[in-house]
Amino acid sequence: MKTTPTHAAAAEEFLKDGERSHWHDDTLWHVRSKRDVAAQKIPEWEQLRNNASQIKDHVLSNLDNLLLQFEKNARENGIEVLWAKDADEHNQHVLRILEENQVKNLVKSKSILTEECGLNHFLEDKGYDVVDTDLGERIIQFNKQVPSHIVMPAIHLKKKEIGDIFHEHLGTDAGADDPAYLTEAARQHLRQKFIQAKAAITGVNFGIAETGGFVVCTNEGNADMGTHLADLHIACMGIEKIIPRAADLGVFLRLLARSATGQSITNYTSHFHRPRKGKKMYLILVDNGRTNQLGREDFRNSLKCIRCGACMNTCPIYRRSSGFSYGSTVPGPIGSILSPGMDLKKHSTLPFASTLCGSCTNVCPVKINIHEQLYKWRQVITKEGPSQPSKKWAMRFGGNVMSKPKLFDMMGNLARKSLSISPRGFVYNSFNAWGKHRELPEVPKESFKDWYRKNRKQ
Incomplete structure (x- = not known):
């Protein structure tokens, strides 16, 4: 059985391309900066x-009462x-809806939930032509990512x-990478898919x-285009996406785009209330582990997420290691507190992929205490989940040393003296993961405790 690589191993693979890693970091920080400007206005x-x-x-x-109210009014x-x-x-x-309506060709706008459910592969394996119509989604669909x-x-x-991908799949000019040219090629390609599709x-x-x-x-109007042209609209919704009143919507719309991309609002905010005459509309309300997360007192706030991605754009780990290093549908800080609740063993390394700097919490538009939940997941995983034997041993040893002041002082003095006389190869080697890309600071001549004893009267 294929094992999922740890976040550290996957991140190390991405970091081998230093130029791409720095570019990825700078690009996402630029988006974070746009968010700050938008918020400050x-x-x-x-x-x-x-x-x-x-x-x-x-x-x-x-949640239970609101969902029942929502269902009643929607029906x-x-x-x-x-x-x-x-x-x-x-x-x-x-699948049943498509079979009952004799649909084979369908278009899909961006949906993290359907990615979470693996819908594309499920339908493609059964012979359906599923076309992602969001430009970014279509690119990665071509690239089988x-x-x-x-x-x-x-x-x-x-x-x-992207130019190479479009040349292969859309026949654009070899070597062409002008964004306007590539976007126009995608627009012409997708227009035919919209016209042919019987379901959206x-x-x-x-x-x-x-x-x-x-x-x-x-931002592209692709959801509108698909639903307006197709006879059948299937909307897929996580049960946590409910809000009580129409009056509440304005609060979230003012936060969503500003937090995501620094825009004042998304280009298209489309309201659906009922199917048009002669057409059908289905709404699928999906749990898929959400009620389990709701029952976890320390982690229920993660269900507040409105999927803006602000925590990813600010996270120093995500920016440098990319979303693929997380091995989950929702990567980054928010994914690191959602995914362990779905599969603790598979995602046990994600809560440790954080500096606990709190930047994710600071930018979250709905004030999810992300960094605190990351810390709490670490405690759960260390206590209940899988952990490396070497790490367990090191934590036990460190805890024992820190619980005994005299032993702590002795080990500190020993470490300072050893580091000051040790050859470089003894400190920087394959066993010291932290030393691969970092230099230790200059070794102090004394501990803070010793310094304080000397200087406290001053």
């Missing part, structure tokens, strides 16, 4: 974050509502590489319990 920014967080607190405490609007306890049931619902970022799925690719699949950014309607946010 809103005097009430922190109040918006507080409001959004409190609304989500209400949602998580009343009254003429939407067929289905429930799925896991990814397999979600995929089976989609999964998204490396939840908002910018092809952020790991440079324009020359979208995600859902917000479901509104009060009205039974839902909102899809895009």
Whole structure:
């Protein structure tokens, strides 16, 4: 059975290309900087974050009632509502709908939930033509990859590489990498797919319990194009995406795009309430581990996430190691607190892929305490989950030393003297992972305790 590489091993592979790693880092920091500028233009920014967080607190405490209210109103609007306890049931619902409506060609706008459920591969294996219509998603679909970022799925690719992909799949000029030229080629290619498709699949950014309607946010208008032309619209929604009232929507729309890309709002904010005459609309409400996460007191706040990606754009680990190093549908800090709840063994290294600097928490538009949850997952994993024997031994040894002041002082003195006289090869070698890319600071002549004893009277 194929084993999933640890985050550290996958990150090391990405870091072998130093130029790409630095470029990836700089690109995402640029997006983070745009977010800061956009936020600073809103005097009430922190109040918006507080409001959004409190609304989500209400949602998580009343999720069952809000979902039932949402279902009732959606059905009254003429939407067929289905429930799925896991990814397999979600995929089976989609398959049944397509079979009943005799659909073979479908277009899909960006949906992290369907990526989470593996819908594309599931349908392709059964002979369906599934076309991702978001430009970034289409690029990685051509490249047989999964998204490396939840908002910018092809952020790991440079324009020359995209040009080569389009040359192979769309017949663009060899070596052409002008973004306008490549975008126009994609537009012409996708237009034919929109016209041919009989069904459109979208995600859902917000479901509104009060009205039974839902909102899809895009920058390319591809969700609108697909749903307007197709006879069948299938919307796939994680149950945590519910909000109570239409009046609450404005709070989240002001936060979402600014946090994601630094825009004031997404170019298209599309509201769906009912199917048009002669057409059908289905809404699939998906659990897939969400109620389990809701039941974890320390981690339930992770379900507040509105999938803006701000925590990824600011995270020094994600920026340097790329989304592929996480091995999960949602990478970065938020993925590192969501994924262990789905499969602790597979994702046991993710909570350790963090400096615990708190930058992710600081930029989160709904105030998820991400860095605190990362720390708590570390405690759970160390206690219950798999861990390297060498790390367990080192932690036991370190804990024993730090619990005995005299032993701690003795070991500190020994370490200072040893490091000051040791040859470089003794300190910087294959056993010292931290020394691969770092230099230790100059060894101090005395401990802080010794210095303080000498100088405290001054």
